[in-house]
Amino acid sequence: MLVGNFVQRMSMNRSDLATREDWVVLLGTRDRFVPNVIDPAARPQPGNRVIMGGFFLAGMKFTRKDFWQIPSAVIEGTVVDPDRRSEDQVGLVLIQVPAGRYDGFSGGPAACLGWQGELRVWGTIVYQGYADQHGVRRYVLGAAPLPDDIRDQRLWKSY
Helix, strand or coil: CEECCCHHHHCCCHHHCCHHHCCCCEECCCCCCCCCEECHHHCCCCCCEEEEEEECCCCCCCCHHHHCCCCCEEEEEEEECCCCCCHHHCCCEEEECCCCCCCECCCCEEEEECCCCCEEEEEEEEEEEEEEECCEEEEEEEEEECCCCHHHCCCCCCC
């Protein structure tokens, strides 16, 4: 994978990034799988279902060989609109999921289903924590929406 040429992100120092800014866009050098549709406009609204991908890694110790054999996981959640947001949640779409540890989901895709049942990726998972909605504390994953103009950005191709 190659890091995309997003000048505004390349100039940032990792130690200065807030949780909601802990992401970069990667470009594959070749298609390894049937690609999903990248569609920033598919961003869901409260109550909509979201499909997310990642790896359940919490508390596990892997050898190098084991690490490459970790099965991926797909989970579903529902978008919530909290009563208020913490500083780390500003700008994120918050998705209610069962309480747990989702450390291996950081950087994973957040998608919705299109009209024809196709996956439409609109964001990247960057946060896990709690949000209060109507007096109920909910466990959430936070997804950073992809920029609306991502398709217009020029990406490095150094291969």
